[in-house]
Amino acid sequence: MQLRSPSRNFKEQKVVSVTRKDQVYTILRQAIISSQLSPGETIRKELVAAQLGVSRTPVSDAINRLADEGLVEIYPQTGTFVARLWLDKIETAQFVRVALETAAIRRTAERATPETIARFRQNLERQRKAADKQDFEQFYELDEALHDLICDAAGLVGLREIASKERSQIDRVRRLLLHYETRMIETLAEHEAIISAIADKDPDKAAKTMEAHIAQMGKMLLHLRNKRPELFGS
Amino acid sequence: MQLRSPSRNFKEQKVVSVTRKDQVYTILRQAIISSQLSPGETIRKELVAAQLGVSRTPVSDAINRLADEGLVEIYPQTGTFVARLWLDKIETAQFVRVALETAAIRRTAERATPETIARFRQNLERQRKAADKQDFEQFYELDEALHDLICDAAGLVGLREIASKERSQIDRVRRLLLHYETRMIETLAEHEAIISAIADKDPDKAAKTMEAHIAQMGKMLLHLRNKRPELFGS
DNA sequence: AGTTGGTGTGTAACATGTTAGATGTTATTG
DNA sequence: CAATAACATCTAACATGTTACACACCAACT
Incomplete structure (x- = not known):
């Protein structure tokens, strides 16, 4: 088995890999910051996934990142909401x-x-x-x-x-x-x-x-x- | 259908929900910062998952967060490495x-x-x-x-x-x-x-x-x- | 020998199925 | 009628199956 190392032959400048989760993240972030989505509003991952034509996974990933950023609030086993203003x-x-x-x-x-x-x-x-x-x-x-x-x-x-x-x-x-x-x-x-x-x-x-x-x-x-x-x- | 709102009856102080991904995150972060895992070292999600007795999902979630924090480097479709020092x-x-x-x-x-x-x-x-x-x-x-x-x-x-x-x-x-x-x-x-x-x-x-x-x-x-x-x- | 192209392999990204738990509702009991 | 317990429902968390892609390797050709 050949181990791969993060060797020099990687393109050093990070290629902007536009994965789906990145796209979803950008879309949601924009929607939240621009107040298309209001503070306190419910976010339904499944619905978002359907609307954007992707599965729940990239949506969840994007939302986790947004939660880290303080733009959404995730209540485990309950729901996800656009963060209210504190x-x-x-x-x-x-x-x-x-x-x-x-x-x-x-x-x-x-x-x-x-x-x-x-x-x-x-x-x-x-x-x-x-x-x-x-x-x-x-x-x-x-x-x-x-x-x-x-x-x-x-x-x-x-x-x-x-x-x-x-x-x-x-x-x-x-x-x-x-x-x-x-x-x-x-x-x-x-x-x-x-x-x-x-x-x-x-x-x-x-x-x-x-x-x-x-x-x-x-x-x-x-x-x-x-x-x-x-x-x-x- | 009854919509749930992030209403007052939520416990206002965020209960420290110790999900598995949080635990994995804490463990990996500690390992990286303490240099148990060296810069440049490969991280095998599947292996980590097996070692910790969880599935790949919480491991991926934790690693995404660490990538956001700059502690790991993810090369799409290629591999994940402990971030080198830049x-x-x-x-x-x-x-x-x-x-x-x-x-x-x-x-x-x-x-x-x-x-x-x-x-x-x-x-x-x-x-x-x-x-x-x-x-x-x-x-x-x-x-x-x-x-x-x-x-x-x-x-x-x-x-x-x-x-x-x-x-x-x-x-x-x-x-x-x-x-x-x-x-x-x-x-x-x-x-x-x-x-x-x-x-x-x-x-x-x-x-x-x-x-x-x-x-x-x-x-x-x-x-x-x-x-x-x-x-x-x- | 250096370059090109095909092929195999391993991984993250993605999709989807399953579980656990939080909450609202209703039934039950004093 | 109020308190409480059983239940239904919905969601995030978690598990696992599948796909696409980056890279390494090797062969063939120049």
Whole structure:
């Protein structure tokens, strides 16, 4: 018997193996974060499997991953539900996000090249256009993309994926808030301040601005809880 | 048909459902981090299943989770291996760790009660005893426990779990380094400096000390790569 | 000798069958 | 009528069967 080792002849860069469970994961995650599936809603694995034309296995795998990410709640032998919003978990996620992104932005401010900054500014341009058009969805996507760009610019392999995962709770909340209050103009101004600080190679200022930017969400959250208490847990 | 909702009558505090996949996960994770299973080693799901007396399903589930955590590498249709050490991934994990722990320690420094600090000092006492006895394993465990204590003291639900997960790469490396170099005396001094800064309610100093403390690992890592290149990837 | 193509083998991915347990409902009993 | 116990039902957890694919090996050809 020949043992196979994880030897050099493997393609070193992980080929994006798009297995079915990955596809299911992506679809469900998107559906949850975009609030197509509401917090507290039941997920029927068998039904999902049927709808997507796969068996229960890849659906279960995807849902396990989502549970790990805190986007679904699995009650053994009972049921699976889209995770409700838990204020204390959101607080933690917020903390982690601030910690990671301010650290990332410090690094980015130190090492940003003109090309990187140009990419940032290009994103900001498009944000401005979206804000002018009152295109919430587009604006929101660009917002996320900007945070990803900043992460990437820190030059750390896999950091974006980690940050994105830890941010998923927050992203979902923000998406919900989008329908109640927008703050597009203010947000855009904050983004511009962050990028300016990076361009000025001023890590402290960049980090502080980012922190203030992220902190904005708190009060809106309480507002949402008053309007839609059914989305929240505890 | 009666739909069940995730209603109030669910036990609100998640009962620690110890499913088989959780048990398998815990066992394998422990084995990997403690280097019972070496980086690069093949994992045969079927064999593991047989050894643990379960079917392939819970083993696969556990391994998926470990892959998510970066502790195993799954090559579709080919094989599963204990993850090798990738310097760039370790660098990222290190970055995340510094970001999270310095942020946590800032919060902890602000809100630490005398009882909390007493717990820290108690841990330090035991570290000193372990250092005196040259008991590496014990010292290492207390080290991890101290970091957990600091996380908990930040008062954020679930932060310890997140930090612990992001730290798993690092923990594994440190465990390996334990056999080559110890730095117990220096490490203990660093820990004491951190706790003192917390007790003095000096968040900046605490954070800086923590950062320096964590940064120590870099050079030892290169040393390890020279001695045991087979553990590393790329 | 180096390259190409066919073939075998082993594994993860996937499909589906089975079990155990949590909950809601109903019957039963005081 | 309330408390409780038996029962039905639904689901995730678990087991096992099947498929597709990546890789190694070897032969044939250039």
